[in-house]
Amino acid sequence: MGLLSKKDSKLILDPLADNNPITIQVLGICSALAITAELKASIVMSISVLFVMGVGNVVISLMRNIIPSKIRIIVQLVVVAFLVIIVDLVLKAFAYELSKTLSVFVGLIITNCIIMGRFEAFALGNGIWRSFLDGIGNALGYGVILIIVGFFRELLGSGTLLGFKVLGDPIEKTGLYAIGYENNGFMLLSPMALIVVGILIWVQRSRNKALIED
Amino acid sequence: MENRTDKNSYTIIFAVVMVAIVGSLLAYAASALSGRIDENKRLEKQQNILYAMGINDNDETSAVFISTDKAPEAFDANIVEQLVLTVEDGEIIKQQTRQEYLDENGDEPYLIDIKKEKSNAKDGKARRMPLFIGEKDGEKIYIAPIYGKGLWDAIWGYVGLDENMVVQGAYFDHKGETPGLGANIKERYFMDDFIGEHLMDESGNFQGVTVAKGNADPTNQRKTDFKVDALAGATITGDGVTAMIKSDLRLYVPFFQNLKK
Numbered sequence: 001m002g003l004l005s006k007k008d009s010k011l012i013l014d015p016l017a018d019n020n021p022i023t024i025q026v027l028g029i030c031s032a033l034a035i036t037a038e039l040k041a042s043i044v045m046s047i048s049v050l051f052v053m054g055v056g057n058v059v060i061s062l063m064r065n066i067i068p069s070k071i072r073i074i075v076q077l078v079v080v081a082f083l084v085i086i087v088d089l090v091l092k093a094f095a096y097e098l099s100k101t102l103s104v105f106v107g108l109i110i111t112n113c114i115i116m117g118r119f120e121a122f123a124l125g126n127g128i129w130r131s132f133l134d135g136i137g138n139a140l141g142y143g144v145i146l147i148i149v150g151f152f153r154e155l156l157g158s159g160t161l162l163g164f165k166v167l168g169d170p171i172e173k174t175g176l177y178a179i180g181y182e183n184n185g186f187m188l189l190s191p192m193a194l195i196v197v198g199i200l201i202w203v204q205r206s207r208n209k210a211l212i213e214d
Numbered sequence: 215m216e217n218r219t220d221k222n223s224y225t226i227i228f229a230v231v232m233v234a235i236v237g238s239l240l241a242y243a244a245s246a247l248s249g250r251i252d253e254n255k256r257l258e259k260q261q262n263i264l265y266a267m268g269i270n271d272n273d274e275t276s277a278v279f280i281s282t283d284k285a286p287e288a289f290d291a292n293i294v295e296q297l298v299l300t301v302e303d304g305e306i307i308k309q310q311t312r313q314e315y316l317d318e319n320g321d322e323p324y325l326i327d328i329k330k331e332k333s334n335a336k337d338g339k340a341r342r343m344p345l346f347i348g349e350k351d352g353e354k355i356y357i358a359p360i361y362g363k364g365l366w367d368a369i370w371g372y373v374g375l376d377e378n379m380v381v382q383g384a385y386f387d388h389k390g391e392t393p394g395l396g397a398n399i400k401e402r403y404f405m406d407d408f409i410g411e412h413l414m415d416e417s418g419n420f421q422g423v424t425v426a427k428g429n430a431d432p433t434n435q436r437k438t439d440f441k442v443d444a445l446a447g448a449t450i451t452g453d454g455v456t457a458m459i460k461s462d463l464r465l466y467v468p469f470f471q472n473l474k475k
Contacts (some may be wrong), residue, residue: 034392035392037392037394037447038393038394040393041393065219066219066228067219067228068220068221068224068228069220070241071225071228071229075232076324078232078233078236082239086239086240088241089251090243090245090247092251092254094250096251104390104391104392104393104397153394157446158446163275171432183446185446185447188394188395188446188447214292
């Protein structure tokens with residue numbers, strides 16, 4: 001094993017599959033429903049969460065011995081909110097266009113329960129390097145699901161991927177639409193995100209029976 | 215053994231220190247960056263206004279502003295006048311040119327806070343409304359700002375009109391509409407649908423443009439039906455667009471009627 005020890009790489013790989021924050025721990029569902037109607041938004045959200053999780057876990061890990069346990073949740077919330085607002089301000093000043101795309105996500109990142117969950121469950125009790133890896137791993141696990149859901153919702157709901165009309169033009173009736181295919185507008189609504197996540201959970205558990213709870 | 219971090223005094227001191235540090239860092243960042251942020255916002259307004267009169271860097275499918283370093287120059291070159299109309303009870307009681315407004319307020323008309331003016335109007339006070347006059351290919355285009363609310367937060371835009379109140383260009387933006395749904399009001403295919411739409415019917419009554427579901431005209435061939443095709447899954451945002459067009463552009467009708475006299 002090269003860069004990472006076996007224990008360390010488990011921190012990254014576990015959340016991608018057998019301990020996925022969305023499909024196994026069922027955290028962060030609200031943002032998974034809210035922004036997966038298109039693939040681009042899913043990707044932007046994944047990258048934002050990757051950043052906040054990585055840095056946030058390190059900050060909490062650094063402070064883990066001085067945070068009073070009675071108010072630790074509030075401290076975590078302050079750290080997340082602080083990070084997100086600073087990023088938002090810097091983007092507004094130096095990358096205004098990008099910041100407008102991201103502004104919608106700011107509130108969703110602060111309230112993302114995966115972030116709070118990892119702070120609470122991992123960073124408060126582990127060293128900096130391991131906390132960093134855990135943050136990255138969980139953010140990736142979250143991002144993977146977001147991107148899968150976003151892929152199917154945009155493809156089936158709008159017939160596009162990242163804005164490109166991959167199935168032809170629904171108004172001009174070209175491509176698949178020429179033979180009578182129609183976009184399913186229901187895919188764009190939040191309930192379908194829940195159903196897509198449900199299908200993912202079902203597929204994952206049917207392939208790995210060990211994940212099924214009694 | 216009691217942990218030192220469990221003590222009440224420690225907890226309180228920690229909280230106070232943390233709030234002080236975080237608060238001052240945020241305040242510092244906000245004030246240090248506010249100059250740049252305001253400048254970005256100012257340029258964006260210029261870009262928005264230029265976009266609504268058709269001056270932009272659009273490629274085939276997506277909406278692209280004219281670049282920020284060219285915007286001030288293009289704004290000065292293409293916007294020939296900025297009028298400020300003061301409206302009370304639906305009547306225009308005062309009309310100022312840019313110079314008159316500058317002399318009175320020391321500020322450019324395009325920086326008028328539409329949101330504030332709109333809430334002034336709600337309180338029964340007079341409302342100042344800017345109107346930008348651009349010249350393109352010898353034709354005058356009148357660009358009016360609009361402001362309203364979508365599903366989650368504010369939505370706003372700029373609509374370019376000719377002297378008959380036919381839409382020449384439209385730009386919409388939003389603060390926090392759902393990505394993929396309501397946020398698509400700032401997509402090119404939605405904004406372009408407005409071009410050519412009439413706001414006034416033949417007998418001279420203001421109709422506005424309704425964002426309509428199922429109007430069976432998805433390619434938007436009919437330009438005098440006062441309707442454009444709605445976005446799937448964004449009913450409330452679409453209704454917000456309809457409402458802000460109707461409420462805000464209506465106020466400019468007397469100006470356009472005067473123009474014809």
